Amino acid sequence: MPIIKPFMTSLRFTSTMGAGTGTGATFAIAATEFSTDAGTAATAFPSTFAFYNLYINGVLQPGNTSTISTTTITIPDGDAENAGTPVLVEFVVN
Template identity: 70%
Template sequence: MPIVKPFMNSLRFSTTAGAGTGTGAAYNILATAFTTDAGAAATAFPASPAYYNLYINGQIQTGDTSATTTTAITIPDGDTLAAATPIVVEFVVN
């Protein structure tokens, strides 16, 4: 029986911290504030990713620093970041 590797793909979305709203634990950035790798406006995040990585200013973040839904990413205390700080979310889907 041959071994079949599962299909894996990554989808990356980018924006800046200034695109978010809220304060403290309620700070979030809507999916529609992001652009895709193709430079198009995003409409939603993947519904069932295998996992995702969050990069703030190019630094990967630990898993406890954010939560995602199809419509937004929540980054507690993200409102303390400078508005021009780059935010990249990479979803790995299968």
């Protein structure tokens, strides 16, 4: 049985699809293109977290629609979206 840590919090990052680069399977948005909840520019995504949620235009996306690292989030075919479409990444950290 996994041990659940008693303290959990979330970190949210916002951007738009227009901040991404690449096409098709290589479309990605750099962490530095996101803003934090405090309204400051993000420098990196968390290196450890319990899980993350991706919202595109306010709709929660299935877990298999993206991959994430400390520097980028890759959203295959995200370039097909309107450049103004909002993107929110929420990390639950413990």
